[in-house]
Amino acid sequence: MDNERKLEEEILASFERGEWQPVPKNKSEIARYAAMASASLAKDKRVNIRISSRDLNDLQAKAAEEAIPYQTLMASVLHKYVTGRLVEPSPSLTPRPGGARQKRRAP
Numbered sequence: 001m002d003n004e005r006k007l008e009e010e011i012l013a014s015f016e017r018g019e020w021q022p023v024p025k026n027k028s029e030i031a032r033y034a035a036m037a038s039a040s041l042a043k044d045k046r047v048n049i050r051i052s053s054r055d056l057n058d059l060q061a062k063a064a065e066e067a068i069p070y071q072t073l074m075a076s077v078l079h080k081y082v083t084g085r086l087v088e089p090s091p092s093l094t095p096r097p098g099g100a101r102q103k104r105r106a107p
Helices: 004-015 029-042 051-066 070-082
Strands: none
Touching: 051 070
16 A cells, blocks of 8 residues: 555544544635635736647646646646756656767767
8 A cells, every 4th residue: 555545544544533623714814825815826927838749748648647738737846846846757667768868978
């Protein structure tokens, strides 16, 4: 069983034991968080980039797997990168078909 599934089961068991209690609603705090969410999620700029057809096809395939628009996936990846939350894939993942080209060493 993977760690994520185990954690989900622990949370569910905790909830079912009645260990979770509602937090009193503070309207000013809710409004503050709502304002922060709106500010961070606002999409007020447009950019145009050129990428390879292969990368675009791979992005569209990944987005289809996640059932989200590919532009949303691209924006999410960029946001994670600039906020320092983009995680490198683990070495156990298989590279995409064809693999990355390696630089040739000088003789």
